[in-house]
Amino acid sequence: MTKYRRELSNGQFALLLSVPVIAFLLMVMIYPMTYAIWLSFQEVSFFGGFRTTYTGFANYQEALLSRDFWWSTLVTIRFVLLSVVLSIGIGLALAMLMDRAGKWRSILGTIIILPWSVSLYGAGVMWAYLARGQTGVASSLINLIRGTNTSETATEISLISGRHIVDLLALGNAWSIAPLVAFFLLASLKTIPSRLHDLAGLDQLTAWERFVHVTLPPLHYSLFVFTSIAMILSMKQLDFIYVMSAGGPGDASSTLTYRLYELAFRQSNYGLSAAMSFYLLFLTIGSALALHFLWGRKLENA
Amino acid sequence: MTNIDRRTLLKVMGATSLTPLVIGGSANRAAAEGTELKPTSTETIYFRGWPFKPEVVADNVNRYNSEQGGHVDYQTVTHGDYPTLMEKSLIAGDKLDIIYGNPPTAVRFLEAGWIAPADDVPNIEQIKADMYDNARNAFTYKNKLLGLSYFLAVRGLVVVNTDKQKELGVDSAPPKNWDEFYAQVLDLATKGGKDLYMPHWFNEFYGISWAFIWEVINRGGAQIDPKTFAPQLTVDGAGGKTLTAWKAIYNAGLVKEEVLSFNEAAIVDAFSSGRYLYSTQASYNLAVFNDPTKSKVAGKTRFLPYQGQSWGLLDSAMYIKSARKRSAALDVDVGRFQSWYGYKDQTGKVAVGQRWAENSMLFSAYKTVMESETTKAAFKKNLVAEGDFDALLAVYSKAPHPDTWKTIYAEEYNTYLRNRLGQFLRNDESVEKVIGEINAQIASLNKKYKLG
Numbered sequence: 096m097t098k099y100r101r102e103l104s105n106g107q108f109a110l111l112l113s114v115p116v117i118a119f120l121l122m123v124m125i126y127p128m129t130y131a132i133w134l135s136f137q138e139v140s141f142f143g144g145f146r147t148t149y150t151g152f153a154n155y156q157e158a159l160l161s162r163d164f165w166w167s168t169l170v171t172i173r174f175v176l177l178s179v180v181l182s183i184g185i186g187l188a189l190a191m192l193m194d195r196a197g198k199w200r201s202i203l204g205t206i207i208i209l210p211w212s213v214s215l216y217g218a219g220v221m222w223a224y225l226a227r228g229q230t231g232v233a234s235s236l237i238n239l240i241r242g243t244n245t246s247e248t249a250t251e252i253s254l255i256s257g258r259h260i261v262d263l264l265a266l267g268n269a270w271s272i273a274p275l276v277a278f279f280l281l282a283s284l285k286t287i288p289s290r291l292h293d294l295a296g297l298d299q300l301t302a303w304e305r306f307v308h309v310t311l312p313p314l315h316y317s318l319f320v321f322t323s324i325a326m327i328l329s330m331k332q333l334d335f336i337y338v339m340s341a342g343g344p345g346d347a348s349s350t351l352t353y354r355l356y357e358l359a360f361r362q363s364n365y366g367l368s369a370a371m372s373f374y375l376l377f378l379t380i381g382s383a384l385a386l387h388f389l390w391g392r393k394l395e396n397a
Numbered sequence: 398m399t400n401i402d403r404r405t406l407l408k409v410m411g412a413t414s415l416t417p418l419v420i421g422g423s424a425n426r427a428a429a430e431g432t433e434l435k436p437t438s439t440e441t442i443y444f445r446g447w448p449f450k451p452e453v454v455a456d457n458v459n460r461y462n463s464e465q466g467g468h469v470d471y472q473t474v475t476h477g478d479y480p481t482l483m484e485k486s487l488i489a490g491d492k493l494d495i496i497y498g499n500p501p502t503a504v505r506f507l508e509a510g511w512i513a514p515a516d517d518v519p520n521i522e523q524i525k526a527d528m529y530d531n532a533r534n535a536f537t538y539k540n541k542l543l544g545l546s547y548f549l550a551v552r553g554l555v556v557v558n559t560d561k562q563k564e565l566g567v568d569s570a571p572p573k574n575w576d577e578f579y580a581q582v583l584d585l586a587t588k589g590g591k592d593l594y595m596p597h598w599f600n601e602f603y604g605i606s607w608a609f610i611w612e613v614i615n616r617g618g619a620q621i622d623p624k625t626f627a628p629q630l631t632v633d634g635a636g637g638k639t640l641t642a643w644k645a646i647y648n649a650g651l652v653k654e655e656v657l658s659f660n661e662a663a664i665v666d667a668f669s670s671g672r673y674l675y676s677t678q679a680s681y682n683l684a685v686f687n688d689p690t691k692s693k694v695a696g697k698t699r700f701l702p703y704q705g706q707s708w709g710l711l712d713s714a715m716y717i718k719s720a721r722k723r724s725a726a727l728d729v730d731v732g733r734f735q736s737w738y739g740y741k742d743q744t745g746k747v748a749v750g751q752r753w754a755e756n757s758m759l760f761s762a763y764k765t766v767m768e769s770e771t772t773k774a775a776f777k778k779n780l781v782a783e784g785d786f787d788a789l790l791a792v793y794s795k796a797p798h799p800d801t802w803k804t805i806y807a808e809e810y811n812t813y814l815r816n817r818l819g820q821f822l823r824n825d826e827s828v829e830k831v832i833g834e835i836n837a838q839i840a841s842l843n844k845k846y847k848l849g
């Protein structure tokens with residue numbers, strides 16, 4: 096009698112392959128995560144010896160009642176949305192540019208990957224210098240183009256003012272992420288058979304129609320994956336914001352990550368910071384799930 | 398608050414003929430005491446500093462290592478959020494032996510048990526005797542000396558671009574106090590003057606919050622009662638007047654919002670560009686402003702003199718010894734290095750302090766440094782007019798040390814102020830609301846630390 100071994104489904108096989116990684120992640124995450132959960136229910140003091148007092152859900156409640164928390168949540172959402180749109184948009188444009196660069200592709204690729212290799216600390220310093228109102232190159236160029244340098248009445252634009260700072264941070268963040276997106280999208284672009292473009296030519300499709308009907312469909316899955324990655328990277332972004340704007344001016348660019356840093360490390364309010372970090376975690380997981388249900392599942396079913 | 402008496406200081410500084418004898422005498426005394434500053438073990442001393450001229454610090458440390466057989470490992474902590482980073486390192490039990498610290502940081506660290514007072518370093522009695530009263534007061538908390546002198550300076554000195562003064566036709570007597578200062582700036586603005594003032598409102602731990610702290614004190618007010626810790630700000634008092642003045646110049650468009658995102662280097666660059674008439678700065682930046690290789694206002698930068706109201710505050714920092722567990726031998730070695738670096742070397746000279754004074758215009762807590770002709774000559778190189786040296790000493794001698802800094806929560810209060818003041822300006826909030834919230838924050842911190 097022949098025994099048939101049950102075949103693993105794709106999902107089960109993927110899970111099996113992921114077991115070592117999951118086990119490793121659990122090992123390195125269980126302790127800090129458990130500790131953070133415990134901290135979020137405590138009031139912590141380091142003075143007169145380390146001591147904690149159980150406060151129940153007081154920290155979670157305090158976060159929800161805090162004007163600063165809601166302001167930082169709004170700043171985070173604006174920063175993440177802009178970052179994702181810019182990262183994907185710039186990444187796609189760069190990928191298409193490299194795809195058509197012919198013999199210049201390797202030189203162009205080297206130039207394009209450079210921002211990805213720059214540390215976020217270094218990027219923050221550089222962007223801060225570029226954007227500074229009176230001496231920054233970028234601000235000066237914009238004011239020169241607008242004629243505000245010479246006009247007596249027009250107001251000079253400062254890119255690090257409260258009005259523009261989040262947009263600028265998102266642009267800087269996208270500048271760092273887009274090269275990675277570009278290279279992965281380029282790999283997907285290379286899978287498109289050239290005959291599809293030939294057929295599109297025979298059908299006399301316009302450039303836009305070719306982009307929508309020939310170029311974009313094979314990229315959908317990569318775009319979904321990198322939208323998710325760019326979103327999560329942006330949600331947890333701290334270094335660049337810390338160096339470039341330090342949450343300012345005032346708290347105009349205080350994202351949740353920056354607020355958490357300030358609460359925990361500058362104000363030694365570990366309990367509230369831990370509680371707030373879980374709201375950030377819920378926001379991150381919630382956004383990722385929403386993206387999956389709204390877009391990812393459609394791709395799976397397509 | 399204890400201020401050094403200016404007349405006394407000038408009198409001593411004027412005794413130039415005696416100075417070599419004083420220095421020579423000190424050196425001889427040190428030699429006579431035969432204080433041993435060489436390490437007793439081969440264990441490493443970990444010294445971590447903030448990034449102000451790290452090449453000079455490294456050179457000083459190398460000198461100790463080579464001349465005294467030391468094993469000091471020096472590294473720079475590369476970002477400006479130094480107190481925060483040090484606090485976390487101390488909590489984590491990192492290997493730290495000597496760190497820098499401003500007085501409020503040191504008070505907090507001492508209360509937490511992370512640092513040891515400097516009362517038992519070699520030569521301590523001589524060190525204390527050589528310190529000016531104002532410096533010793535700034536460095537002392539609950540009768541304990543927190544550390545040895547790194548530097549002192551006036552922060553909040555109002556520097557003046559004399560070229561811009563002429564250009565704007567400012568020929569009236571210099572403002573005597575903050576009220577006159579803001580009145581003059583607003584008056585110039587109504588006459589069409591531009592780029593009149595670059596305030597000290599930058600986004601670092603010693604930026605906008607310190608500007609508020611000193612202005613309240615300069616106006617004769619207080620934020621916290623030194624004995625009961627009760628909040629002291631009122632809408633009609635110094636706090637309210639400060640915020641009202643800030644709001645007036647901000648809403649008049651005299652200060653751009655971007656300043657709230659600047660770091661210190663940015664406001665130094667801004668004034669060095671020659672664009673501004675006034676700016677509140679640290680006194681040691683006069684060395685930058687009057688250096689033609691670094692500034693467009695070289696030879697044209699003076700400052701508002703003391704005329705009955707103090708300007709700014711007494712900024713200072715110390716070399717502090719951590720309280721981490723270490724072997725008895727290493728503990729002795731750390732104290733010896735602290736004494737060598739923070740006071741006199743094996744030749745009896747305050748070599749490190751003297752070097753900072755000569756090269757970077759940093760004041761020292763020690764009479765030995767400040768009363769030397771070399772220091773006087775070095776300072777004068779960075780000043781424009783003959784009388785500026787005495788005028789600077791006058792401002793320095795009256796610069797207050799904030800009582801706020803003698804509380805355990807000074808750093809937390811500082812972080813709160815830094816955010817709250819930025820919000821106040823950007824959102825055009827009412828002075829009453831903000832004064833009320835600052836007082837509430839002080840009360841909340843008192844409750845947190847069970848004070849008052």
